[in-house]
Structure formats: structure tokens, C-alpha cells
Amino acid sequence: MKRLIEKGLMFGNLIEVSSPALVDRYRRALRHLTGKDTALTDFHIDISGYSPEIGMELDDPLYLNPNGVNRQFILLTTEQKRAPLLNAKFSFSRQVLREFIEQNESKLFALTTRDAVAGELQNSVLMANTPARLMDIRRIVTEADTTGGDVANARELTAKIERFKTEEDAWWDDVLIAEMIGLAKETGDVTRNPVDLEMTTTEVPNYWTAHFGGLYVWRDVEHPAVIASGAVPEIGGVEAFSMSARNRVAAFLDLNHLVEPIVKARGTDASAILRQKMDFIVVDAAASTGQSLQGATRRDLRMIARGLGADLPEAYLGLADLVRWIDGGGDWPKIDSKHPAYFYTLRGGAHMYRDLVNQMLAELAPLDVRQLFICHKELFYGLYKGWEDGKRGFVADFLDEEYQVDKAGTRAALFGPEPGMTPPGPPQEDPEPQARPPRRRNPQRMVELVGPWGAVKRGR
Incomplete structure (x- = not known):
């Protein structure tokens, strides 16, 4: 550390x-x-x-x-x-x-x-x-x-001043006046300087707690639930399930309109964000095989990825397919909630619970170390202790050189502008939709046709 x-x-x-x-x-x-x-x-x-x-x-x-x-x-x-x-x-x-x-x-x-x-x-x-x-x-x-x-004394003095002003014969109450003088010596003139x-x-209404292995308590949503990082608790009247039940978590996020696909987020360079996530996945894979990451650049990581070939994690391959589609050189990828890349493709929607959603997504997609550090530092520090030294060094250097220099800008680029107090709800249609060419390559149009991914099964 x-x-x-x-x-x-x-x-x-x-x-x-x-x-x-x-x-x-x-x-x-x-x-x-x-x-x-x-x-x-x-x-x-x-x-x-x-x-x-x-x-x-x-x-x-x-x-x-x-x-x-x-x-x-x-x-x-x-x-x-x-x-x-x-x-x-x-x-x-x-x-x-x-x-x-x-x-x-x-x-x-x-x-x-x-x-x-x-x-x-x-x-x-x-x-x-x-x-x-x-x-x-x-x-x-x-x-x-x-x-x-001081605050308690000031409140007491204020009450006594009010008595002095309103009670009959308070002008002749020597005890009250003495008490006011004594308190005023401690507090000063509370009438002028409260x-x-x-x-x-x-x-x-909704929050995360570290108790009992980590729980996300969701009460103020259309479909309430408690989602557990560890053992699933028994809580009467509220559905509880494990973070490892990926399909149920995905359905919960979708039914409550809590997330949006990164490729659909307005003003976002989806390709750049997903490529960076791919780099973090390569870093983890390289560190686990003992490869050196000292001073590794993006070009070095691409060479490492080519060297890994068929041993590349499935999450990396899924994100690579999505990036190819965004760039217009591939087919629409089939990424459902069982796919290891699924939660890497989402971010919290523009609503009042966005930060809590992004914290949960960071736990669901922990190889994205930048989001993990920003959104869930407690988990980041816990996982950091168990990483190979090469990964620890790379991540520390990256966060120092790429995130620390512009924290606000990075958060805005990744998660959008700071949300207001708008509750989550179904996405709003544009009041005046812009005409779009019917070409398959337009990612916005394709997403609107199929929904976020068109693959979240809502059953248990």
C-alpha cells in the first residue's frame, strides 16, 4: 500500500x-x-x-x-x-x-x-x-x-432573552438577568452573531453498507431488493439475492431503469472507454502469467494481447467485438447477462442514484480498475493487496498519471455530468427525433431498435 x-x-x-x-x-x-x-x-x-x-x-x-x-x-x-x-x-x-x-x-x-x-x-x-x-x-x-x-449555551441564552422580552415583570427578575449575563460572557451577542x-x-432510501459482507439495499425503486456481495441474508418482505446471480442482477437493473449502455450514452466516446477497459483486462491476464508490465504502453498491451491469442479472457473478446461494431467493421455482438463482458458495457443512468449504481457495477466488473478506484475504494484497496506486484505498479502509475491530473474531467467523460434529483425511470424519447440513415452502422439507431442488448431474460 x-x-x-x-x-x-x-x-x-x-x-x-x-x-x-x-x-x-x-x-x-x-x-x-x-x-x-x-x-x-x-x-x-x-x-x-x-x-x-x-x-x-x-x-x-x-x-x-x-x-x-x-x-x-x-x-x-x-x-x-x-x-x-x-x-x-x-x-x-x-x-x-x-x-x-x-x-x-x-x-x-x-x-x-x-x-x-x-x-x-x-x-x-x-x-x-x-x-x-x-x-x-x-x-x-x-x-x-x-x-x-457553545451551541447549547446560545440556545439557552436565546430562550432566556425571549422570556425577558415577553414575560411580565422580567425586568425585575435579577436571577434571570444574571443568568443571561453569565451565558453572554460565554457566547457573545447571539442576537447579532447567532x-x-x-x-x-x-x-x-437506497444505500450500500459494508456490514454482513457487503449489501446493496434498494427500497426506493419500482422493484425493491437487497443484493449481497457475500452470503444472502434473510430479510422478511424484501427479495434478496447474490451479486453472483448475474441474470437476476441484470434484470433488476433493467426493470428499475438504473443503467444505460455506454454505446448509447450521449456525448460519450464509447469506443475509447471500452478500449481502456480492454487494456485493464489485458493487464490482469498478463500479470497472472508473470509478464512484465513495467512502463507498458498501450502499444505494449496490444502486443501482449496478440501473444495471449486464444488465452485472452472472454470479457476482452466480447468488448473487442463491440468496439469493432462501433467502429463500423463488425456485426452486432450478442452479449447477454451471462457473458463476462456484459456489466463492463453499462454505466449508471442520469438519475439521483447514479453513483450507487456505478459502485455496484464496479463490483460486478472489477477488472476495470479505474472505475473500481473511483466508485468503490473500499473494494479497490481490498483487491489491491492480492494483486501481483506488476499489476499493482501498473495500476498505481496509471491512476497517478491518467486520473489524478483531471479527476473531474475523467468522471464526466466516464459517467456523464453530475446527476440532479431525478428518480430513475424509462428513457425519454427525443421531442423532435432526428432523421437517421437506415444503415446498420449507426450505433444509436441499432441500440434503439433492440433495446440495451435485447438479451436480458427477466425470469429467475
């Missing part, structure tokens, strides 16, 4: 904490939340305030995430909103934290100039001891305060 850390591909964009004042604030917040302490004088934190160095010191990677369910957080600066979330147990946690910081940014900026802000992502589940308990996670409430209780933090509530 050292190679990834050196290139900023692991623990990248963390916030450095090295000044004595910030370290002291962090320690106070840590004791306030957990009762634990650290002897470190410099370390790094993620968006939630989790530090991998302190996690190692305490021998507890979940010291801010008890039971892996209710994530606690420590904010020292609003700049944490740009940091990643390490050891994520739920796909929604980072987005919820970022939204909380952005909605309260000016107040948090003022509060963190003198103290740390500590809080928790609260839900009704304290322990996920059974898969069925995960179905109760529907709403996340984010609440926070400084370790000195320090209250807005408590946010976030609905989480």
Missing part, C-alpha cells in the same frame, strides 16, 4: 493537524466523544475527523464509529469537507457530512476558530446485529456542538 500512499491514491487530501492549538482542541473533542485520548502531536484527519495514525495508536479503526453504525465526527476546520471518508461503513455517510458542513459553513467557520465541533450521524439503529436491522435505517439526523457547549447550528435530516 506504500506505493498508493506515496502517489496520493490512499490517504490523499487528508487534513494535517500539527499546531499545538488544533491538537489540543482535537484531544478535548476526542475525550468528549469517546473518553479516549491520544499522545500524538501531529496527525491527519478525514472529513469526519478520523485519523488513521490515531486509529493505529488506539488499535481501533472504529474509534469514531462505535458498532460501525452511528458515525461520530470532529470538525477542526470547514476545509474537511474536501477530505475523503476513511473506513466507510455506509455509502451515504460522506455526503451527509459534507452537506452538514456546507449548510452550516459560516457558523462552523466562526465556531472552529476557538473550539472543535463534535457531533454524530444519528439514526434509530444502535447496532446492526442482524441484516433485518439495516432495513430500519431510513433517516439520518446530524447534530453537533462545540466541546464547550451561533446555533442547523440540525439536518437526510433521507436514505
